[in-house]
Every structure is written in structure tokens, then in C-alpha cells.
Amino acid sequence: MHVFNTRRGILAIKDKKCYTLSQSNWDLLINRQGLHELLRVEIERLNPLNDIPDWLIDEVLPPIGTQEVWAAGVTYLRSRNARMDEAKESGGATFYDKVYDADRPELFFKATPQRVSGHLQPVRIRKDSTWNVPEPELTLFVNSWGTIEGYTVGNDMSSRSIEGENPLYLPQAKIYEQCAALGPCVYVPEKPIPSSTLISIEIKRAGRLMYADSTTLNSMKRKLEDLVAYLFRECNFSSGCFLMTGTCLVPPNEFTLAPGDEIAITIDEIGTLKNTVV
Numbered sequence: 001m002h003v004f005n006t007r008r009g010i011l012a013i014k015d016k017k018c019y020t021l022s023q024s025n026w027d028l029l030i031n032r033q034g035l036h037e038l039l040r041v042e043i044e045r046l047n048p049l050n051d052i053p054d055w056l057i058d059e060v061l062p063p064i065g066t067q068e069v070w071a072a073g074v075t076y077l078r079s080r081n082a083r084m085d086e087a088k089e090s091g092g093a094t095f096y097d098k099v100y101d102a103d104r105p106e107l108f109f110k111a112t113p114q115r116v117s118g119h120l121q122p123v124r125i126r127k128d129s130t131w132n133v134p135e136p137e138l139t140l141f142v143n144s145w146g147t148i149e150g151y152t153v154g155n156d157m158s159s160r161s162i163e164g165e166n167p168l169y170l171p172q173a174k175i176y177e178q179c180a181a182l183g184p185c186v187y188v189p190e191k192p193i194p195s196s197t198l199i200s201i202e203i204k205r206a207g208r209l210m211y212a213d214s215t216t217l218n219s220m221k222r223k224l225e226d227l228v229a230y231l232f233r234e235c236n237f238s239s240g241c242f243l244m245t246g247t248c249l250v251p252p253n254e255f256t257l258a259p260g261d262e263i264a265i266t267i268d269e270i271g272t273l274k275n276t277v278v
Contacts, residue, residue, distance in 0.1 A: 027065035062118035073106035075246030119184035129159035153273035
């Protein structure tokens with residue numbers, strides 16, 4: 001089922017029927033063990049709305065409360081190659097190669113809630129960067145106990161020019177205002193999301209398709225549970241957290257985002273996250 005955080009309350013959609021949930025606090029709703037079962041039980045005692053509201057998409061908020069957003073890097077071969085490419089001149093290319101082959105993954109802090117955009121909200125490119133890209137990523141919602149309870153679509157906005165100057169500039173390349181987007185909902189399935197799940201992206205400029213590509217989760221080198229386990233080794237999250245799991249979809253080196261570009265990221269079963277660049 002799909003859970004939406006909206007300006008008019010929290011809605012759940014299951015089997016094309018929409019329900020208004022009794023819980024109004026997003027953190028209290030999602031940060032629990034057995035989220036799917038809790039939602040199933042509540043929906044059984046509710047009467048569905050007549051239709052899915054027309055206002056739903058216009059009123060949807062980022063599916064985040066007080067959670068931090070973290071991210072994993074170099075989890076796909078294509079991502080490793082792209083990072084090595086951009087860091088050649090600085091001499092930092094070898095670090096990405098080593099991370100890809102290491103037992104320990106690359107994990108980094110990505111965003112606080114106020115820096116996260118939702119569906120149809122703007123994402124930003126840095127004014128001091130010359131090479132900017134979106135990174136479409138399956139994003140996990142992990143509860144305080146370290147259990148994956150749901151999934152959403154993530155956009156990890158990145159400055160490749162700044163990161164390429166020096167790997168130590170990674171926080172500046174990744175963390176700034178409106179540097180991440182999540183949405184449109186949290187998908188809460190009964191079973192873990194399959195490795196055959198398709199992730200797709202389209203970037204349009206003035207209506208013209210500039211870049212499109214897709215990949216499946218089974219091209220990821222690392223297991224989702226292993227990424228979570230490393231993140232929770234020495235970190236506690238009182239309301240749970242979101243973890244972006246890396247991307248294999250990287251536009252060609254000659255491409256950079258521009259204000260007005262429209263980004264659409266789709267993940268099977270979850271939905272489509274759309275944002276405009278400012």
C-alpha cells in the first residue's frame with residue numbers, strides 16, 4: 001500500500017481505494033515495527049473515500065517528518081566509473097575504485113528535513129558549480145530498530161564539478177538547500193521490494209527530452225540490509241531515517257542541469273517523483 005503525507009492529513013491507498021488514517025503525526029505513524037500490518041488492520045476498520053481525491057497530488061508533502069536523510073555511494077559499477085571519471089584530474093579516482101571493492105560501503109549524511117523537497121517542488125543546483133546532475137535512487141525508510149519498513153523515490157542532487165575537484169569536498173557537493181527530493185509517498189509492501197524492480201529517469205528541457213535511462217536493482221553490488229547494518233552500527237535514529245541507496249543512472253559527461261529542467265524519476269510499484277530545477 002501507499003501512504004501519503006498531505007496538507008489535509010495522512011492518506012493510504014490500497015487496491016485503488018483511498019483511506020484517511022486516524023494518526024495525524026507522520027513520525028508516530030511510520031516509525032514502528034510491522035508498519036504494513038498496522039496499516040492493514042487500520043484500513044480494515046475504515047470506510048474508503050468515494051474516490052482518490054483530485055487534490056491529492058497538489059497537496060502532497062515530502063514523506064518525511066523529523067528524520068535525517070543519509071545516502072550510500074558507489075553501489076553500482078556505473079556510479080564507480082562516473083566518480084572515477086570526474087576525479088581523474090584531482091588524483092582522487094582511485095578512492096572510488098577502492099570503495100566499490102571494499103567490505104565497508106560509502107555512507108554519508110545527505111539532508112535535514114527542511115532541505116528536502118517533495119513531489120512537484122523545486123530542487124536546486126549550486127550557483128558555484130558548473131556541472132550538476134540528479135541521481136535517481138531507491139530510498140529506504142528504516143525504523144529506529146534498523147528494520148526496512150517502506151520505500152520511496154529519491155533524487156540525490158549532486159555537483160560533479162565540486163566533488164571532482166577533491167573527494168573531501170563531497171559534503172559541499174551534496175548538502176545544500178533543496179539538495180534532495182523524496183516522494184510522492186512511502187510504499188509499504190507486505191514483502192521486501194524485489195531485485196527486478198525498475199528505476200527510470202527522464203530529464204526534459206523546454207519540453208525536449210535531454211536524457212532518459214533505466215536500470216534494475218539487481219545491478220546493485222551491495223545488499224540493502226548490509227547498507228542499513230553499517231549505518232546503524234554507531235548511529236541511533238529516534239524517529240527512524242531515510243537511506244538513499246545509490247544510482248546507476250548517470251547522464252553523459254557533457255550534460256549539466258539548467259534552471260527550468262524537469263526531472264521525473266519512476267520506480268516500479270512506488271510511483272513517480274517530479275521536480276523542477278531552480
